[in-house]
Amino acid sequence: MSFRMSSSLVLAAALGAALAAPAQAQSIRIGFHAPLTGFAASDGKSAQNGAELAVEQINARGGINGRKLELVIYDDQARPDQAVPLANKYVGEGLKIVISGSYSGPTRAAAGVFQGAKIPYISAYAIHPDITRAGNFVFRTSFMGEVQGRAAPKLIGEILKKKKVTLLTLNNDFGQALAAGFKEVAGKFGVQIASEYTYAMGDRQFGSIVASVKKDEPEVLYVSGYFFNGGPLVAQLRAGGVTAPIVGTEGFDTHNFISIAKDAAEGVMITTSLDRDTKLPEMRAFIDDYEKKFNAGADMVAASTHTAVNVAAAAMRKAGADDPAKLRDAIAATRDLPVATGRITFNAAGEVYKAAQIQVIKGAKFRYFATIDDPVLLAPPSK
Amino acid sequence: MDYYLSVATFAALNVILALGLNLISGFCGQVSLGHAAFYGLGAYAAALLSVAGAPFPIAILAGVLVAGSAGIVVGFAALRVREDFLAIVTMGVGFLFLGAVRKNPWVGAEMGISKIPSPLDKVGYAALAIGAALALVALSVHVRRSWMGRAFGAVAQDEDAARTIGIDVAGYKIAAFFLGTAAAGLAGGIYAHMTQLIVPDAFNFIQSITVLAMVVVGGIGSTWGVVAGAVLLTLMPELFRFINDYKLLVYGALLLAVMRFSPEGIAGLLRRWLRLRLA
Amino acid sequence: MYAMMALGLTLVYGLLRILHVAQATVFTLGAYTGLLVANHVHSLAAAFAAAALVAGALGPVIYRLVYQPILDRPPFVALVASIGVLIAMEDGFRLAFGPYGLSFAQNPWFTTTLGFAEVSLNLAQIWIVVAAVVLLSAFALFAARTRAGVAWRATVSDPPIAESFGVSVARVRYLAFFIASVLAGIAGVLVGLLNNLVEPGMGGVIAYKGLAIIVLGGLGNVPGTLLASLLLGVVESYGTVFLDKLLDRDAIAYLFLIAVLMVRPHGLLGKGA
Numbered sequence: 001m002s003f004r005m006s007s008s009l010v011l012a013a014a015l016g017a018a019l020a021a022p023a024q025a026q027s028i029r030i031g032f033h034a035p036l037t038g039f040a041a042s043d044g045k046s047a048q049n050g051a052e053l054a055v056e057q058i059n060a061r062g063g064i065n066g067r068k069l070e071l072v073i074y075d076d077q078a079r080p081d082q083a084v085p086l087a088n089k090y091v092g093e094g095l096k097i098v099i100s101g102s103y104s105g106p107t108r109a110a111a112g113v114f115q116g117a118k119i120p121y122i123s124a125y126a127i128h129p130d131i132t133r134a135g136n137f138v139f140r141t142s143f144m145g146e147v148q149g150r151a152a153p154k155l156i157g158e159i160l161k162k163k164k165v166t167l168l169t170l171n172n173d174f175g176q177a178l179a180a181g182f183k184e185v186a187g188k189f190g191v192q193i194a195s196e197y198t199y200a201m202g203d204r205q206f207g208s209i210v211a212s213v214k215k216d217e218p219e220v221l222y223v224s225g226y227f228f229n230g231g232p233l234v235a236q237l238r239a240g241g242v243t244a245p246i247v248g249t250e251g252f253d254t255h256n257f258i259s260i261a262k263d264a265a266e267g268v269m270i271t272t273s274l275d276r277d278t279k280l281p282e283m284r285a286f287i288d289d290y291e292k293k294f295n296a297g298a299d300m301v302a303a304s305t306h307t308a309v310n311v312a313a314a315a316m317r318k319a320g321a322d323d324p325a326k327l328r329d330a331i332a333a334t335r336d337l338p339v340a341t342g343r344i345t346f347n348a349a350g351e352v353y354k355a356a357q358i359q360v361i362k363g364a365k366f367r368y369f370a371t372i373d374d375p376v377l378l379a380p381p382s383k
Numbered sequence: 384m385d386y387y388l389s390v391a392t393f394a395a396l397n398v399i400l401a402l403g404l405n406l407i408s409g410f411c412g413q414v415s416l417g418h419a420a421f422y423g424l425g426a427y428a429a430a431l432l433s434v435a436g437a438p439f440p441i442a443i444l445a446g447v448l449v450a451g452s453a454g455i456v457v458g459f460a461a462l463r464v465r466e467d468f469l470a471i472v473t474m475g476v477g478f479l480f481l482g483a484v485r486k487n488p489w490v491g492a493e494m495g496i497s498k499i500p501s502p503l504d505k506v507g508y509a510a511l512a513i514g515a516a517l518a519l520v521a522l523s524v525h526v527r528r529s530w531m532g533r534a535f536g537a538v539a540q541d542e543d544a545a546r547t548i549g550i551d552v553a554g555y556k557i558a559a560f561f562l563g564t565a566a567a568g569l570a571g572g573i574y575a576h577m578t579q580l581i582v583p584d585a586f587n588f589i590q591s592i593t594v595l596a597m598v599v600v601g602g603i604g605s606t607w608g609v610v611a612g613a614v615l616l617t618l619m620p621e622l623f624r625f626i627n628d629y630k631l632l633v634y635g636a637l638l639l640a641v642m643r644f645s646p647e648g649i650a651g652l653l654r655r656w657l658r659l660r661l662a
Numbered sequence: 663m664y665a666m667m668a669l670g671l672t673l674v675y676g677l678l679r680i681l682h683v684a685q686a687t688v689f690t691l692g693a694y695t696g697l698l699v700a701n702h703v704h705s706l707a708a709a710f711a712a713a714a715l716v717a718g719a720l721g722p723v724i725y726r727l728v729y730q731p732i733l734d735r736p737p738f739v740a741l742v743a744s745i746g747v748l749i750a751m752e753d754g755f756r757l758a759f760g761p762y763g764l765s766f767a768q769n770p771w772f773t774t775t776l777g778f779a780e781v782s783l784n785l786a787q788i789w790i791v792v793a794a795v796v797l798l799s800a801f802a803l804f805a806a807r808t809r810a811g812v813a814w815r816a817t818v819s820d821p822p823i824a825e826s827f828g829v830s831v832a833r834v835r836y837l838a839f840f841i842a843s844v845l846a847g848i849a850g851v852l853v854g855l856l857n858n859l860v861e862p863g864m865g866g867v868i869a870y871k872g873l874a875i876i877v878l879g880g881l882g883n884v885p886g887t888l889l890a891s892l893l894l895g896v897v898e899s900y901g902t903v904f905l906d907k908l909l910d911r912d913a914i915a916y917l918f919l920i921a922v923l924m925v926r927p928h929g930l931l932g933k934g935a
Binding site (some may be wrong): 037038039077078079080081082087088089093105108109112117128171176220331341 | 386
C-alpha cells in the first residue's frame with residue numbers, strides 16, 4: 001500500500017466518477033448499505049437482492065416522475081465502525097435518502113449521523129428498538145421483535161385453540177424480543193407458557209432441548225431463530241418423536257429452512273409478512289419476479305428491503321426527490337401503502353403497522369394459513 | 384469533511400487499541416488473543432455509568448480502570464502459562480467475556496446497551512480520539528526508551544535469564560498487561576459514546592484478531608510500525624471499495640503475505656530498505 | 663467430532679509447534695466436496711472418498727506454501743499466517759458457493775433415527791462416533807506398529823536424531839499434514855450430514871475449540887488430546903444445564919480450559935516444557 005498505489009486508486013476513482021457523471025444528471029440516487037461480506041453476508045445478499053429487484057421494477061414502470069432510480073451500494077460488514085464513515089460519506093455525497101439493509105449495531109450508529117444531518121433513513125429489517133429513537137428522520141419498515149411476538153399467542157389461542165406452549169428462544173436480540181412480545185399477551189389468549197429453553201446462535205445440536213421438550217409435553221412449540229439453527233432444531237425435534245405443532249417466525253421464512261429440515265418442515269407455521277398465495281398485486285409481483293430473477297424463493301430480508309425502497313419511491317413521487325425535510329414528511333404520512341409486505345402505515349415514532357401473515361409449510365412450500373390484522377394488538381410503541 | 388473526520392476517529396481508536404496490544408505482546412512478548420475483551424469492558428463500563436447519569440469524564444475513567452483491572456487479573460494468569468498456552472488462555476478470556484455479557488440482562492444481554500448519551504460532536508470525538516492516540520504514541524516511545532522498556536524487552540527475550548539478573552518478571556508482565564488493557568478500555572469508552580449503542584458482536588474474536596493483525600502487519604514491537612499498521616487496516620475497507628466483494632479474501636491474503644515475506648511487518652520492510660539505502 | 667479435528671491439530675503441533683488454525687479450511691473444503699459429490703452422484707461412500715482425497719491434498723499444499731517457508735520464525739508468525747489463510751478461504755468459499763450454505767439433496771443419515779432407552783440418535787451421530795473410534799484406533803495402531811508411525815514418533819521427539827537414523831523428516835511432515843487433513847475432511851462431511859448444512863464459516867468455531875482441546879490435553883500429546891476432547895464435550899453439555907443463565911456454551915468451555923490451565927499449566931497430561 002505505497003503512496004503510488006493509493007494515488008493511482010484516487011485517479012481511477014476520479015476518472016470513474018467523471019465518466020459516470022453525465023448519466024447521473026437524470027437518475028435519482030438513494031443510498032443502500034448492507035453486510036455484503038463478513039459473517040452476515042447471507043443476509044446482506046438477500047437484502048441486496050430485494051433492493052435491486054425493487055429498483056428494477058420501479059424503473060421498468062417508468063421510474064419516479066420520469067427519472068430513473070439508482071442505488072449507491074456500500075458494504076458495511078455489519079460493523080458500526082464501517083457504517084459510521086459510510087453514513088458520513090452518503091451525507092457528503094449529497095444523497096437525500098438512505099436505506100439500511102444491515103443489522104442493528106451498524107444501523108443504530110449510522111442513524112445518529114443521518115438524524116444529525118436531517119436525511120431520512122429507513123431501516124429495512126434491523127430490529128433494535130433504539131434505532132427509531134434516534135429521531136424523527138429514522139423509520140423502520142419491518143416488524144419489531146416484540147410486535148411480531150404478539151401475533152403468535154393469538155394464532156395459538158384463538159385459531160389453533162391450544163393452551164400449553166413451550167418457548168424455544170434464540171439467545172440474541174431478535175429471539176429475546178420475540179419471546180418478550182409473546183409473553184406480554186399470552187395470557188389474553190389463554191395461552192400458558194409451560195417452559196422456556198434458550199439456545200445460542202452457533203448451536204446446531206439440540207439433544208438436551210429435545211429431551212426436555214419430550215418431558216414437558218407441550219401442545220405447541222414457539223420457536224424463534226433463523227433457518228440455520230431452526231432448521232436443525234425442528235428436524236431434531238421431529239426425529240426425537242415430538243409431534244406437537246411448531247410455530248416459528250420470519251427468521252424461518254426462507255426456502256433454506258425447508259431444504260435443511262426437509263420432511264420435518266411439513267406443517268410448521270410461521271408469523272411473517274409474506275403470503276405466497278397472495279392476490280395482492282405488489283406482493284405477488286415481488287414473489288414471482290424474485291423467483292424469476294434470482295432463481296430462488298424470496299425471503300423476509302429481501303422483502304423488507306424491497307419494501308423500504310418502495311416506501312422511499314412512493315414518498316419521492318409525492319414530495320419530489322430534492323428536499324430531505326419534505327421527503328421525511330411524506331414518508332411519515334404513509335398510510336396503507338401497498339408493498340411487498342402488505343399494507344403499511346407509519347406511526348409517530350417511525351414504526352410500521354402491518355398485518356401479520358401466518359404461513360404454513362405444505363408440500364415443501366409456504367402456503368397461506370391465516371392473517372392477523374389487529375391494529376391494537378400489533379401496534380408498535382409510539383415512543 | 385465529516386466522512387474524513389469519522390474515518391480519522393476510528394483510525395485513532397484502532398491506533399490506541401493496537402498500541403495497547405503492542406505494549407503487551409510487542410514490548411513484553413506476552414501473546415494476547417483476547418484484546419477485544421478489554422475494549423468491550425471499557426465500552427460497557429463507560430456506557431453503564433453514562434446511562435446511569437455519570438458525567439462523561441467519570442464514565443471514561445471507569446472504562447479505563449475496569450479494563451485495566453481485568454488486565455491485571457489476566458496478567459496474573461499470564462504468570463502461570465507461557466507462549467502457546469497463554470495465547471489460548473487469552474483467546475478464552477475473550478470468549479468468556481462475550482459469553483458472560485450475552486447472558487446477563489444487567490449488561491444488556493444480547494440487546495446491548497443503548498441510549499448512551501453523546502456529549503461531544505464529531506469534531507469533539509475526533510479530537511479526543513486523536514489526542515489520546517498521540518498521547519499513547521508518546522507513552523509508547525517513552526516506555527521503550529525507559530528502564531521499564533528495557534525490562535520488558537528482557538522479559539520478552541528470555542524470561543528465565545531476566546529473572547536471574549534480578550528483574551521482577553512478574554511485576555513487569557502485570558504492568559504491561561495493565562497499561563495495554565487500560566488503553567483498550569479508553570478506546571472502548573470513547574467508542575461507546577460515539578456510536579450510542581454497543582452490542583456484544585462488536586467485541587468478538589474477529590475484533591481481537593483484527594487488532595492483532597494491525598500490530599503484526601505494522602511490525603510487532605515497533606511503535607511507528609504499529610501506528611502505520613492500524614491506520615492502514617482502518618483505511619483498507621474505504622480505499623478498496625472497488626474490490627468490495629473480495630475484501631476479506633484480500634485481507635486474509637495480506638496477512639498471509641506479510642507473515643510469509645516480512646514477518647516484521649511494515650517496520651521491518653522499512654528497516655531493510657533503509658539499510659540497503661545506507662549500505 | 664471434536665476429537666477428529668483435535669487429533670489432526672495435535673499431529674501438526676507435535677511436529678512443528680504450529681497452531682494450525684487453517685485446519686478449519688480443510689474441514690470446510692471436505693464438507694463442500696462431500697456435499698457436491700453426494701448431490702451429483704448420490705453415493706455417500708463416494709462423497710467421503712472424494713472429501714478425504716481433496717482434503718488430504720490441500721493439507722500438505724498448505725504446509726508447503728504457508729508453513730515451510732516460515733518455520734524458523736517466532737511461533738506467532740505461523741499462527742497469524744494460518745489465521746490469514748482461514749479468513750481468506752472462508753471468503754473464498756462464500757464467493758464460490760454462495761453465502762447461504764448448501765444442503766444435501768438426500769440425507770438418510772439426517773432423518774433416520776434409532777432409539778436407545780430414552781435417547782434417540784440419528785444415523786449421523788452414530789456414524790460420527792463410529793468413525794471417530796475407528797479412525798483414532800487405526801491411528802494409534804499406525805503410530806505404534808508401522809514403520810511410518812515409528813518414524814513419526816521419532817521425529818516428534820527429536821528431529822536431528824531421527825534424521826540420523828535415516829528418517830526423512832520432510833516426508834514425515836507431509837504425511838502428518840496428509841493424515842490430519844484427511845481426518846478433517848471426513849469430519850467435515852460428517853458434520854455437514856449431521857446438520858444437513860454446509861456453510862462457509864462452519865470450520866471456524868470447531869477449529870478454535872480444537873485448539874483449545876489440544877492445549878488442554880497438553881500440546882502434542884495424543885492421549886491427552888483425546889481425554890481433553892471427551893472432557894470438553896461433557897463439560898459443555900453439563901455446564902450449559904447448570905450455568906445457562908450466566909454464561910453461554912463457549913464461555914463455559916473456555917472457563918473450564920482456563921481453570922485447568924491455571925492448575926496444570928502444561929495441560930492435563932502435558933509434561934513440563
